Amino acid sequence: GENVEQHPSTLSVQEGDSAVIKCTYSDSASNYFPWYKQELGKRPQLIIDIRSNVGEKKDQRIAVTLNKTAKHFSLHITETQPEDSAVYFCAAPARGGADGLTFGKGTHLIIQP
Amino acid sequence: EAQVTQNPRYLITVTGKKLTVTCSQNMNHEYMSWYRQDPGLGLRQIYYSMNVEVTDKGDVPEGYKVSRKEKRNFPLILESPSPNQTSLYFCASCPTGFGTDTQYFGPGTRLTVL
Numbered sequence: 001g002e003n004v005e006q007h008p009s010t011l012s013v014q015e016g017d018s019a020v021i022k023c024t025y026s027d028s029a030s031n032y033f034p035w036y037k038q039e040l041g042k043r044p045q046l047i048i049d050i051r052s053n054v055g056e057k058k059d060q061r062i063a064v065t066l067n068k069t070a071k072h073f074s075l076h077i078t079e080t081q082p083e084d085s086a087v088y089f090c091a092a093p094a095r096g097g098a099d100g101l102t103f104g105k106g107t108h109l110i111i112q113p
Numbered sequence: 114e115a116q117v118t119q120n121p122r123y124l125i126t127v128t129g130k131k132l133t134v135t136c137s138q139n140m141n142h143e144y145m146s147w148y149r150q151d152p153g154l155g156l157r158q159i160y161y162s163m164n165v166e167v168t169d170k171g172d173v174p175e176g177y178k179v180s181r182k183e184k185r186n187f188p189l190i191l192e193s194p195s196p197n198q199t200s201l202y203f204c205a206s207c208p209t210g211f212g213t214d215t216q217y218f219g220p221g222t223r224l225t226v227l
Contacts, residue, residue: 043218093212
């Protein structure tokens with residue numbers, strides 16, 4: 001099955017700086033890579049996703065890049081704001097199919113004022 | 114309002130006392146799934162369902178049961194709960210496959226087994 005590694009587990013950045021979270025995956029057949037954000041006490045919510053036919057996708061201050069050769073993808077947040085403080089999870093299709101996602105262990109992003 | 118609901122939101126129980134956590138979605142989604150979230154371990158899939166009467170094991174199914182008798186409901190059953198099942202549980206639904214589309218999570222159920 002799919003194995004997803006996520007780094008770092010905790011990331012502290014100054015407000016206004018950029019943050020980068022990286023994930024690697026094991027199954028070369030995987031073709032869908034979402035990122036979920038979970039604020040304290042809340043449910044995970046999708047913030048951005050990328051499919052294997054593109055190398056980069058942007059949505060305002062958030063971007064995701066994908067390197068299929070190296071089997072890694074990254075979340076980039078620019079001009080960080082206090083509301084970006086949360087736990088972020090990357091994911092890839094579990095068992096190579098449509099039946100579930102394998103999640104990384106999460107990154108706790110802390111925005112320092 | 115399109116949503117996934119879970120009940121109860123909080124539950125404290127004792128070892129061996131059967132319990133059910135309900136999950137319901139009003140978006141007519143085919144796929145539903147249960148996850149447990151533990152500190153440092155992320156979200157791990159327990160069971161999933163691709164349609165009515167079609168269910169299968171995820172990565173950590175031991176000690177759990179599910180059923181999908183109606184499209185909108187996907188209850189999680191713990192026949193004989195044990196302390197290692199103390200966790201935060203999330204139900205999720207998805208319009209198409211989980212590996213290809215957005216998952217919509219319920220608010221979570223925090224379970225404590227004494």
